[in-house]
Amino acid sequence: MLGYLTKRLASAVPVIIGVTLLVFLMLHMVPGDPAEQMLGEMAVDKTAVANLRQQMGLNDPLAVQYGHFLGNILHGNLGTSMLAHRSVMDMIGKVLPSTFYLTLAGLGVAIVLGTLLGIAAAVRQNTWLDTSSMVLALLGVSMPSFWLGLLLVFTFSLRLGWFPATGSGGWERMVMPAFTLGFGAAAVIARLVRASMLEILRLDFIRVARAKGLSEHRVIYRHALKNALIPVLTMVGLEFGRLLGGTVVIETVFARPGIGRLIVDSILKKDFQVVQGAVLLSAVFYVAINLLVDMSYALIDPRIRYQ
Amino acid sequence: MRTSQKLLCAVAVLAILTGCARSATPTTPKAGTPPASAPSKQNHDVSIAMWSSPNNFNPINTDSSYGGYPIGMMFDSLATMNDKAEFVGRLAEKWDISPDFTTYTFHLNPKAKWHDGKPVTAKDVLFTVNTIANKDTVTNRGTFVAQIKGTDANGKATGATVEGIKAVDDQTVAVTTKAPMDPLSVLEKFGTAVPILPEHILGSVPVKEWDKNPFFMEPKVGSGPFKFGKYAQGQYVQLVRNDDYYLGKPKLENIYIRIMQATSAVAALQTGEIDMTAGTGIGEVPIADWDKVQKLENVAAVSFPSKGYQYMDFNHTRPYFKDPKVRQAFVYGINRKLIVDNLLKGNGQIIEGPYTSLYKYQDKTLKIRDYDQTKAKQLLTEAGWDFSRELSLLVPLGNKVREQSADIIMANLQQIGVKVKAQTMDFPTLQARRGKQDYDLSLVGWSDVLDPDVSSQVRTDAVYNNGKYSNPKADELLDKGVLTAEFNARKKIYDDFQKLVYDDPNFVYLYSPNTLAAVSKRMVNVKQSALGATWNIYEWDVK
Numbered sequence: 001m002l003g004y005l006t007k008r009l010a011s012a013v014p015v016i017i018g019v020t021l022l023v024f025l026m027l028h029m030v031p032g033d034p035a036e037q038m039l040g041e042m043a044v045d046k047t048a049v050a051n052l053r054q055q056m057g058l059n060d061p062l063a064v065q066y067g068h069f070l071g072n073i074l075h076g077n078l079g080t081s082m083l084a085h086r087s088v089m090d091m092i093g094k095v096l097p098s099t100f101y102l103t104l105a106g107l108g109v110a111i112v113l114g115t116l117l118g119i120a121a122a123v124r125q126n127t128w129l130d131t132s133s134m135v136l137a138l139l140g141v142s143m144p145s146f147w148l149g150l151l152l153v154f155t156f157s158l159r160l161g162w163f164p165a166t167g168s169g170g171w172e173r174m175v176m177p178a179f180t181l182g183f184g185a186a187a188v189i190a191r192l193v194r195a196s197m198l199e200i201l202r203l204d205f206i207r208v209a210r211a212k213g214l215s216e217h218r219v220i221y222r223h224a225l226k227n228a229l230i231p232v233l234t235m236v237g238l239e240f241g242r243l244l245g246g247t248v249v250i251e252t253v254f255a256r257p258g259i260g261r262l263i264v265d266s267i268l269k270k271d272f273q274v275v276q277g278a279v280l281l282s283a284v285f286y287v288a289i290n291l292l293v294d295m296s297y298a299l300i301d302p303r304i305r306y307q
Numbered sequence: 308m309r310t311s312q313k314l315l316c317a318v319a320v321l322a323i324l325t326g327c328a329r330s331a332t333p334t335t336p337k338a339g340t341p342p343a344s345a346p347s348k349q350n351h352d353v354s355i356a357m358w359s360s361p362n363n364f365n366p367i368n369t370d371s372s373y374g375g376y377p378i379g380m381m382f383d384s385l386a387t388m389n390d391k392a393e394f395v396g397r398l399a400e401k402w403d404i405s406p407d408f409t410t411y412t413f414h415l416n417p418k419a420k421w422h423d424g425k426p427v428t429a430k431d432v433l434f435t436v437n438t439i440a441n442k443d444t445v446t447n448r449g450t451f452v453a454q455i456k457g458t459d460a461n462g463k464a465t466g467a468t469v470e471g472i473k474a475v476d477d478q479t480v481a482v483t484t485k486a487p488m489d490p491l492s493v494l495e496k497f498g499t500a501v502p503i504l505p506e507h508i509l510g511s512v513p514v515k516e517w518d519k520n521p522f523f524m525e526p527k528v529g530s531g532p533f534k535f536g537k538y539a540q541g542q543y544v545q546l547v548r549n550d551d552y553y554l555g556k557p558k559l560e561n562i563y564i565r566i567m568q569a570t571s572a573v574a575a576l577q578t579g580e581i582d583m584t585a586g587t588g589i590g591e592v593p594i595a596d597w598d599k600v601q602k603l604e605n606v607a608a609v610s611f612p613s614k615g616y617q618y619m620d621f622n623h624t625r626p627y628f629k630d631p632k633v634r635q636a637f638v639y640g641i642n643r644k645l646i647v648d649n650l651l652k653g654n655g656q657i658i659e660g661p662y663t664s665l666y667k668y669q670d671k672t673l674k675i676r677d678y679d680q681t682k683a684k685q686l687l688t689e690a691g692w693d694f695s696r697e698l699s700l701l702v703p704l705g706n707k708v709r710e711q712s713a714d715i716i717m718a719n720l721q722q723i724g725v726k727v728k729a730q731t732m733d734f735p736t737l738q739a740r741r742g743k744q745d746y747d748l749s750l751v752g753w754s755d756v757l758d759p760d761v762s763s764q765v766r767t768d769a770v771y772n773n774g775k776y777s778n779p780k781a782d783e784l785l786d787k788g789v790l791t792a793e794f795n796a797r798k799k800i801y802d803d804f805q806k807l808v809y810d811d812p813n814f815v816y817l818y819s820p821n822t823l824a825a826v827s828k829r830m831v832n833v834k835q836s837a838l839g840a841t842w843n844i845y846e847w848d849v850k
Contacts, residue, residue, distance in 0.1 A: 083362040085518040094540040153574050165574040166567055166581075168542065255567030255575070257541035265359055265541070270735070 008294065012287045019283040023276045024069050028062065078277030083269055088277035092259060096281075098168055099247050099258035102181060105174050106243045106250075109182030110189055111236065115225075117186065118193025123220060125198060133190060140187025145246055149180040149253035166255035177254045181246055185239040192235055196228035230297070237293025241286040351560040351849060353830065356572040357585040360541055365523040366502035367439055367446040372589045377544045377564055379841055381529035382502035385413050385432070386494055389843070390836040392665065392757065394494045397554075398427055398503055398530060399480075402494075408487040408792030411497075415478045418553035421505050422528045429474035434506035436472050440464035444514045451496040456483045487792035491667070492758040500756075503530060532557045532845035541566055558832075558848040569593045576606050582827040582849075587613055587837050588754070592823040594651060594708060600825050607828055610654045610821045612664050613837035615754030617709055618814040619700075619716065623775045624744045632690040634812040638676055640683035640723040641716050647818050650708045650715075654821040660805040661753070661761045663819040665837060668759035668798060670805040683723045697726040701741070701749035703734045708820065709750055716750075741773040749773075750817075757838075759801045760789050765813055776813040 035052040057065055072079065078088040121133035156176060157165035163172050200206065201224055209219045248260030259278050266274035361374035366382045369375060385399040396402075399413035419427040436455065439448045442463050449462030457470025471483040484493060505528050512520055522528075526535050532552045536545035544564040548557045565581055573596045575581040584590035592600050592608070601608040619637070621628045628634060647655045659676065662669040687694075698720075702713040713729050720727045727748070732740075740746050753764065762785045763769050767777040784804040791797040822837040832846045 085363055085365075086524065091540060150570075153571075157578050158574060161578070164580055165578050166571050167565070252568050253571060255565065255571045257539065257566075261541055268359065269362070271362075 005295065008291055012291065015287055016284060019280060020070060020073065021066070023280050023283075024066050026272065026276065026279075073280070078280070079273040081266075081271050081274050083271045084274075088274050091262065091274060092278055092281060095257045095259055095262050098256060099244070099251070099260060102174070102177055102247055102250065102256065102258060103240065103243050105178035106181030106185070106246070107236070107240055109178050110185035110239060110243070113182065113186035114189025115193050115232070117190035119197060119220065119225065121190065121194040122197035122201065130194075134194070137187040137190040140183045140190075143184070145180050145184060146249050146253050148183055149176070149250060152176045152180060153253070168254075168256040173254075173256075177250050177256060180253070181243055181250045184246070185243060188239065189232060189235060192232055193228060196231050197224055200224045200227050233293060233297065237290050240289050240293075244282060244285060244289075351558065352563065353559055353561075353582040353827075353847070353849060354543075354563040354565050354580065355583050355585050355590070356567050356575065356581045357564050357590045358567070358569055358572075359589070360566045361538075361544065363523055364526045364535070364538075365517065366504060366526070366529075367435070367444070367448045368517075376585055376589055376841070377546060378502060378526075379531070379839075380533040380546055380562065380844055381526060381531045381535055382504070383419075383530045384499050384502055385415075386498035387842045388495070388499055388838050390834040390838070390840075392667075392836070392838060394498065395842070398432075399498075402498075404490050408490065409484050411482045411484070411490075411493055412475065413480045413482070413498075415480070416553055417478055419530060420551055420553060421507075421530055422534050422549060423508075424551070425505070425507055427503065427505075427530050428477045429480045430477075431503050431506045432480045433472055433474055434510060435501060435504045437464065437468050438504065438509075438514060439501070440469045441514050445518070448501055451500040454484045454488055454493060454496060456485050458485075486790050489758065489792050489794065489797055491794075492760070495756050495758055505530075533562060536561065552845055554845055557845040559844075562844075569596070573600060576600065576825055576827070577603055579605060579827065582830055583833070583840075584825050586824055586835065586840055587615070587822045590824075592825050594654065594820075594823065597652060597654070597823055600823075603825075605828055606825045609824045609826065609835065611824075611835070611837050612656060613754070613819060613822045614663055614665050614757065615752060616658055616661070616663055616819040617706075617712070617750065617752045617817045619817060620741070620749045620751055620774045620814055621776070621812075622741075622744050622747050623777065623813075625747060627693070627696065628747075630690040631811045632686045633692060634815070635810075636683040636686035636690070636692075636723065637720070637725075637815050638812055639679045639686065640725070641719050641815060641817070642678040643817055644678060646708075646712045646715055650711050651818065651820050654823060655818045656821075658816045658819050659809055660816060661755075661764070661808075662759060662801075662805070666757060666759060667794075668801045670802040672802075673805060673809055678719075680719075680723055687723065687725070692725070694724045695726075697728055698747035700727050700729045701737050701746045702729050702731045703737045703750065704731060705734065706752065709752065712817065713750060738773075744773075744775065759797075760785065762786075762789065765808070774813070778807065778811055778813075781807055781811075781813075 035049050035056060035058060053059055057068060060068075076089065078092070080086065081088055081091060084091065117133045117137060121130040121137075124130050153165045153176065156162045163176050167173050206219060206224055209223050210216075214223075245260075247258050248264060250256070251258040251261040252264065259282065263275055263278045263282075266272070266278070357373060357376060359373050361369060361377060363369050363374060364378060364381075365374075366378050369378055383397040385397060386394050386402070387397050389395050396416065398415055398419050400416040401414050403412045403414075404410070405412075413432070415427060415429065415432075417426075421427060436452050438444055439446050439452050440458050440463055446462075451462070452458055452469070453460055453462040455469055455471040457465055457468075457472075459465055471485070473481045473483075475481050482493070482497065508522060508528050509517075509520075512522075517523060525538070529535070532549055532554070533546035534549050536547040538544050543566060546562040546564070548560050550556050564585065565575075567575065567581075569592070572581060572584060572590070573592070576584075584592055597608070597610075600606060619641070621634060621637075623629075643657045647653065647657060656664060657675050659673045660670065700713065700717065702710060704710065710731070713731075717727045717729055737749060737751075741749055755761070764771045765776060766772065766782050766785050767779075768775075781804060784800055784807065788797060788800045788804065791800060824835060824840075826833050826835070829850045831848045831850060832843065833840055834843055
């Protein structure tokens, strides 16, 4: 297990380095002079541009600049926002919890809804329940999340007045964003659980369980479901990363603070230090979560051994 | 299994509701609802939607739009401009102008106090100007003090301090300009666009350390009708009432400037989660939602003329644009009325020069040229236009109406025989191309102060004259205009200038879109124009 972990951690290093390189080059790929971009209307003053170039180290060779960038990251310093004059780490820290809770809530919706729909479809295969569950799943997969978000706002905020349309804080402001975020993933999970359950329900040990006289409830939830969850777990790991990325749209539609909106806002304002930091941190999260998911297989299925 | 069936039914019901709910009565949250994580809601609170977050709260170096909005409520300037574009006193209750238009004496309001109770004095005004003019200060207010004697073109002091500003006594400041200046120009720039800073708080902080100073994250001591409350990053700025405001206690208790996208704001206006949009450039109702907002029962939708306009720029270094007849042909050949009527749904005006109807200096005698394809073709033929030539038209992303107008412009030009190929790109790329004169035509927007001086855009080799337009007569008029103070004499100069660019167009002036704003009907005393709404914010109230 320890050997596997070390190997996985080692393989994550080139991924992270690749991301830092891409993120670093981004600043240099932007059309025009980054210093002029950042000064905006003040770029008319050429002395100010020259000073800022010096301050940003833009006169150094590219390799040296990349070295400084990596060095700063290793010291936990993601730089300073050129517009807000605040530490990027601090700015990200302020909005990260909101994105994290939203992603967790979205994942919760996806797992609960997806699993229940999948089970219902599997145990009532080829009935109206199966068909409608899968139609719903198809809807979930095909519907763009911003559209679902707007539909929910239209129905539950504007028509029914149940939930506020915008903002964050309190469970009532979490319901619609979490559902919007999780619905697509729920659909994917539902299809997977259905397929997985159908396969397992035909296996001998289920027949034995039924022959022993166990209640159908016990057969489904204690025996079949536990075995059907392994492929689902892989999917959950992948979905977590996707959901993290999906918050960009949800945070915009529901006017919630978060890392996605911070990135979009910073791109629009050309505050590239913030974009760099936030993209880098998101990539690290994604890698870490996938690693955690891989490690957790053993907890679900003790037969799995890491080599 | 029964449980799962029930849950499935619940999900199905939810899905059906999403699509079909129509008849239920809405129970909208009460208007003025602040974000849930903010302090508990009071009846005299309002929420205002703004599209993006402020960069910082440095009054002399925040972005002039998103940051400037809350700054304007916390930090007063010497004067402000009301909804009729008239100057009204703020920290200065009145001012005198010398007969030669070179000395402006501002008399401060003796009741004016900082939020910590200390009086606002002439020393604070001097401190502010000298700080902006300090060569080590990073500021975007330089151009607003550059008229004062003892500063260079960027507003930096030529001596140790700015020679042209003196404290006559504790309550009086005398400003001497470099030359006779139009009062409109001095009052608009120095009077209204320079927020006064507290010397007793910032005087001891070296300007090089200002960026990192906590004051600019949480500016607790201002002089405006509202004090800094809280900034929840990416969510809202909370401003709380300044009970001791020198013009009277504001009626509202808290103002929440909420950061949200335009599309979310329309729903939030309807539910009453927000009470109004922030206004020109930072919180305007998108034209696509305008019909919907106009139908909202709880909201007043207001459309008013603005200072900003859109134009098509020529690359004047191309020899084929040299003949004014070619450029005039483009003016006649583009159906600007169609753009205003269809894309702006009538919420805009066609212009023939750099001044919209908000400008006192607009020459109203100039006839708006009608769309006339025959005339356009005739002018092109007279100028010997090569109809096989293909022109590049650069279109920046980000302004939907402008992007759509490009289609109309291309089709119109095609109809008069001018081949055009549009290239859509982000603004920095477009600016880089314009900077290198690597284009034929480009679509750009502009918005400026009400002072008519447009030298920075039109004068030969000026910083924003990307297309390299050059007309010695225009240069002469612009130079003369800056140095003329008396209104009628100055108006004559700028009328002549407008006639000149009418016949020898530097751009095709396309249209000036109106500012589209929305205000909840629960709000009273909000008097807004494209110049802003917050000038009398201390009088705003809710029903």
